[in-house]
Amino acid sequence: MNKSTLVNAYLNGDDFPDNYTIEDFENDPELMFLAIFKSGDKRLYDFCSDDVKKDYQFVNMMIRKFANDEKFICSIGDFFLDAHSDDKKEEPNDSIKICLLLLDKLKTMEYKLPYNIQLTTIYVTDLIAISGEVNRNPELYGMGFNIFEDTYDYDKDILDYYSRKMVMDILPLNILKLERLMHSCNYKDKYILETPPTTFLVNYVFNYDQALSDYISLNPDNFTDLVNSIAEVQKNWLSYNNDLRKLKVECFYQILSESGKLSSIDFEQRVIWVYIANKYNLVDEFKSLNGIDGNIDFEIYEDELKFYYPDCVGKNIYDQVNMIFKSFEDKRYVINIEKIFNKIWNMKTREEVELALDGYLEDEQEKGKVVNLNNK
Numbered sequence: 001m002n003k004s005t006l007v008n009a010y011l012n013g014d015d016f017p018d019n020y021t022i023e024d025f026e027n028d029p030e031l032m033f034l035a036i037f038k039s040g041d042k043r044l045y046d047f048c049s050d051d052v053k054k055d056y057q058f059v060n061m062m063i064r065k066f067a068n069d070e071k072f073i074c075s076i077g078d079f080f081l082d083a084h085s086d087d088k089k090e091e092p093n094d095s096i097k098i099c100l101l102l103l104d105k106l107k108t109m110e111y112k113l114p115y116n117i118q119l120t121t122i123y124v125t126d127l128i129a130i131s132g133e134v135n136r137n138p139e140l141y142g143m144g145f146n147i148f149e150d151t152y153d154y155d156k157d158i159l160d161y162y163s164r165k166m167v168m169d170i171l172p173l174n175i176l177k178l179e180r181l182m183h184s185c186n187y188k189d190k191y192i193l194e195t196p197p198t199t200f201l202v203n204y205v206f207n208y209d210q211a212l213s214d215y216i217s218l219n220p221d222n223f224t225d226l227v228n229s230i231a232e233v234q235k236n237w238l239s240y241n242n243d244l245r246k247l248k249v250e251c252f253y254q255i256l257s258e259s260g261k262l263s264s265i266d267f268e269q270r271v272i273w274v275y276i277a278n279k280y281n282l283v284d285e286f287k288s289l290n291g292i293d294g295n296i297d298f299e300i301y302e303d304e305l306k307f308y309y310p311d312c313v314g315k316n317i318y319d320q321v322n323m324i325f326k327s328f329e330d331k332r333y334v335i336n337i338e339k340i341f342n343k344i345w346n347m348k349t350r351e352e353v354e355l356a357l358d359g360y361l362e363d364e365q366e367k368g369k370v371v372n373l374n375n376k
Contacts, residue, residue, distance in 0.1 A: 007034045027051055029058035033065075042066055045076065054083045056094040060101060067105040074111055077102045081118070096122060096158050123165050126151070142209030143169075149211065160222050163215050170208050171201070173226055179233045183240060184348040192237050197230040198223075244350060249285040251357045252344050272337050275321040280345065 009016055010025050025031055027049040036044045045053075045062065052058055059080045063073045077098055084095050099115040099122075106112045126148065134144040141147060143166055152158045172178050182192070195203070198220050206213035216223055233240075277286040305320065306313055312320040347353050 003031060003034060006031060007038060010035050011039055023049075029055040033058055033061050036062070037065060042069070042072060050083070053079050056080075056098070059098060063098070063101055063105060070106055070108055070111045073102065073105060077115075093152055093155055093158060096152075096161070097155070100157055100161055119161065120165075123162065126162075142211060145209050145215065146211035149215075156219075159215065160219065163212060163219070164222060166209070166212055167201075167205060167216070167223060167226065170205055171226060171230075173229055175229050175232050178229050179236070179240065180349045180351060182230075182233050183244075186348075189238065189241070192234055195234075197227045197234060200230055200234075201227060240350075244353070245282070246285055246288070247350060247353050248344050248347065249282060249288075251353050252341055254357060271321060271324050274317065276338065276341055278317045280341075 006016070006020075006025060008014070010022070010031070016022065016025070025035075026047050029048075029052045032044065032048050032052050036042060042062075048058075053076070059076055062076050066072050066076075080098055081095055096119065099119050102115045103112055103119070106115075127144070130141075130144045130147045133147065134141045145163065145166060148162050149159060152162075172181065192200075198216075201223060202213050202217045205216055220227065273286060277283045309320070309324055312323050315323070344353065344356065347356065
């Protein structure tokens with residue numbers, strides 16, 4: 001009697017051939033799935049033997065067949081996972097792949113959550129298990145992705161999951177966090193603007209794990225979301241830098257203003273502003289602050305230069321500044337001002353600048369705030 005005849009006999013309640021029983025049928029994963037598939041009756045699952053319910057291929061096909069019934073496929077998956085909870089060392093792939101399949105088919109977060117937690121637990125446990133070997137030979141293993149390739153027999157479903165988890169440990173998917181990280185890395189504008197986002201990702205991860213980097217280059221579709229986030233950061237790269245430049249100038253001015261250093265601006269103090277503006281190619285940014293108490297007016301500077309230091313007229317800004325600085329009674333003030341600017345100028349992200357500004361404005365009455373910024 002062939003399989004189709006056996007399935008029909010089971011569904012119709014007909015007799016089986018000699019030496020073949022209903023228990024034999026209900027202990028056969030393939031026949032039970034064929035019976036359920038043909039009848040469309042998922043209640044037949046209850047008649048399956050425990051061995052059938054623990055069979056990976058059977059459970060895999062059942063979840064796919066009844067993916068629209070989330071509660072039902074969760075019950076199928078839970079039975080399988082519970083039954084295999086003590087033998088992961090024998091078949092570690094099967095439990096992970098059932099969790100991954102459930103995550104793929106389930107739509108409701110309430111149902112997905114337990115499998116997310118279980119997979120994360122397995123992943124973290126695996127990281128801990130290989131940490132000793134990785135730490136002993138980081139040049140060979142990087143973060144350990146090549147160990148996972150061997151452990152899971154190069155199973156693509158599992159490696160897709162592990163590669164995503166490891167990459168997210170390196171680069172955040174959130175655009176704001178990713179933007180902050182990328183701008184803190186001292187990349188040249190040319191590199192960011194001319195490097196395809198997938199190539200950027202491959203190159204960046206290479207610094208942490210060569211095997212993982214290779215896997216990304218062979219499976220770029222597995223990282224589409226992150227690649228799109230990188231592309232978004234690249235698109236806004238120059239505008240971010242321009243806005244950051246302006247923010248740094250404003251921060252510099254406000255910190256000095258609130259600390260009392262600009263409360264009574266005079267020519268010598270204005271010289272410092274003109275010097276820094278020219279040295280760092282920030283004349284336009286500094287001019288944009290004109291009108292704030294008139295403290296940084298470049299036209300006033302030219303008029304005052306003629307009055308106070310006529311010998312400097314016609315010389316370049318650096319010669320002017322050197323001549324004027326020699327007459328300053330307190331040269332430490334000039335040095336401190338430039339130190340403050342350098343501290344702010346070397347900040348890489350908006351968050352750093354805003355944090356510095358907020359922190360110093362909150363304590364604007366505290367004596368020695370400018371000095372503290374130098375030493376921070």
